[in-house]
Amino acid sequence: MTEKARNRLLSLLWLCLAGAAATAMAFASIYLYLKPGLPSVESLRDIRLQTPLRIYSQDMKLIGEFGEKRRNPITIEQTPELFIKAVLAAEDSGFYSHNGVSIKGLVRAASQLLQTGSIQSGGSTLTMQVARNFFLSREQRFLRKFNEILLSLQIEQELSKDEILELYINKIFLGNRAYGFQAAAHVYYGRDINELNLAQWAMMAGLPKAPSTYNPIANPTRALVRRNWILKRMLELGYIDQDDYKNSITAPVTASYHGRDLDLDAPYVAEMARKKAVELFGDNAYTDGYQIITTVDSRLQDTARKALQRGLEAYDTRHGYRGPEQRLDAALLEDSDLLVDLLNEIPVLGGLEPAVVTAVEPQRLQVQLRDRRVVEIPWENGLDSIRPYLSENARGPRLRSAEEMFAPGDVVRLRRVEIKPEPNSETAKAGNEAGAEDPFEVGDEPASAEQETAQPREEWHLAQVPEAQGALVSLDPEDGAIRALVGGYDFHQSHFNRVTQAARQPGSNFKPFIYASAIEKGYTAASIINDAPIIFEETNLQDVWRPENDSGRFLGPIRLREALYRSRNLVSIRLLQALGIDYALGFVERFGFERSKLARNLTIALGSSALTPLEVARGYATFANGGYRIEPYLVDKVLDVHGQLAYQALPLTVCRNCPEPGSEQLPLEPVDLLEAQLERDVSSTDEEPIELRTLPTAPLDPAGEQARPRAPRAISPQTAYIMDSILKDVIKKGTGRRALVMKRGDIAGKTGTTNGPRDAWFSGYSPYLVTSTWVGFDSNGELGKNEYGGSAALPIWIDFMSAALEGLPERHLPQPDDIVTVRINPKTGLRTSRSGMFEIFRADRIPGRETYSAYQPIYNGDDKDAANDEQQEKALPEELF
Structure with missing residues (x-):
């Protein structure tokens, strides 16, 4: 080598060394500059992934999810191994061999940048993506890239x-608000x-690169290309064999949007629980993965929702059909896509589907559903019973032809009805001969193949979304746990929760609290x-007030028991007047009512103070x-x-096993006589009080009550x-007699109706549940x-409580000490040794004996009860004020 060549080589060597030193110094300078601003990697060990708030029923049915990000964190052990390989094949096949940075990937990215003048790929490893996603932005700047590299090394x-x-x-x-593969x-x-299967794993592994571009829902063609490339990479890397590859690469795209499926329809409950979560944890409630377990029972909640919807629909039907919801231009029927878009903008309410009338004949309608199906509504599926709404008190005559009310372009509501297949006649006959209760159960022979494969068919019936609203709340009387709550016909129609937010006058529903104060006094x-007319002249009652029973009739002297179960207004007012308003208000507070919400005048005896259904149920x-x-409480616990x-x-x-200060523990021993003895006339001449005995059942005692x-x-x-x-007695022979259909002796309650009538109530209970229902506008x-409490609200209560109490044995309150029964003259309320009726008293409040010489038997219990029952059927409005 010549001297000249040697000098050139040395110069080149020194130049390289100088360049390397300069590069090292540059990187060192960048490192020293960026190092102080880098976050602590140790914080990754304690990182809190943003996980939404989830709300569950007591039996762990999902009823609500709140939060911007859908996330279900899983551990590496819970993640399928083959799926992990799909991710590595797509994103970073050398993950387990590099130290966080892939030089090859960075060189490739730099080369693409030089060739194209723009960033084509970042050359990022999985570690670098973790650094970027947890600590950095996605902004494409060189400084951010250096930060990413340094963080990855750390x-x-x-x-x-792992x-x-x-x-x-x-x-x-990964798109659609989903964070994380689960x-x-x-x-x-x-x-x-x-x-999932291999093809689906590969499809999901392709999402991180570009969730919008390779979204299998929005762009299935490009997503399929990406999926197949990943499968090929897995084959090349030896992660799968040839058979796996062939089976998966031909699999169709099966992805479709799955919104978070709720197990239970209880949006009013979910909203109440959400507010409680924010009260407890602030805005972190939406991101820290809390799980709220409510007190709601999923079976009771579903029953309550359906009962309220059925009750409101029944009320609505009684008052007539208001016509189509909308009337679209008939020209729109030519544009099927636009029609579908318009229908999809209309929410399903109470299970009632919107549909557009496409053709009308005298005895049928043809309609199109949101899913483009065209179905027929025959005359007998709701058209034959239509009577047009005129006012709340009047309906028009029945339709003679569908053309009188409907035209193409009308938007109507339909109810889907599932019709179960009928058994074939021979099998049914055999079943009847064999004595089987169910025609499908014939001896020991299995059902035929035809029966096993027969599918229910559907029918569509004309319906209407009610304009009236309602509320239902059911509590456990032992601790106030809310077991069911429905704040309106449908949450998507109105978010207003009438159980907790609608303060309405309860009418006679409030009377029991006044009567209880009288008995306590x-x-x-x-x-x-x-029960006689009375006139008040008081300035706070606007000069003159003439309360009356709605029927305009008065019964004269009447026992307190009968006055309540017959809901006599004048008796309630006289009773409150005798008690004194201050005493009554103070006593009513004991039930949990706020004194400030109660009117300070005699109208409170008739329920003039506005209260919510939840407040009434608590009482x-x-x-x-x-x-x-x-x-009452809704949130049991939070995890x-x-x-x-x-x-x-x-x-x-309630703790009956806890001794009460200054009083003896209540007896729980069951005894043997039925409470029905109270109602029975007797001819015995015994004059001494007889101890009253109750049904042989004990009260509910919650576990761990002490x-x-x-x-x-x-x-x-x-x-x-x-x-x-x-x-x-309200149930047995008063304004709540409709509930006799339940055939239970352990239910009690009271109707309530206000002037107009504008509000209809029924609040009642068994020892298992206490439930209030309200109907109004x-x-x-x-x-x-x-329309009264007994006709509008009570049927909803019966519908719910019949299902809620099904299969449960009757329970009655335990008989407390110092309760006795005596025979009285029902006309005078005095003790008698002659034919009369049983009544229960405190031992220290037994009435005196009547003077027989002055007594003229004018009453036979059975006859008068029958007469009064018939009279009550004709005069339900007596509860009005």
């Missing part, structure tokens, strides 16, 4: 490969990640009060549990993202027992002259 030093991969699997954005599996396939169920719970005041307890409710709970805060006693057990007996409009 991450590789402090975390294991820890890094687990962070990636749970953090990466959430994406639910969004695109409606299943857990470990339930010294009145008895046999006290005589005059009735005191009668149901034997005299204790409970507080954090790790399943650890973050909140536990400690409700006030560990919970004790519910305070609101009224004496004797008062609660007497009131329970009177409220059972949000606008406070009138319900119609023939």
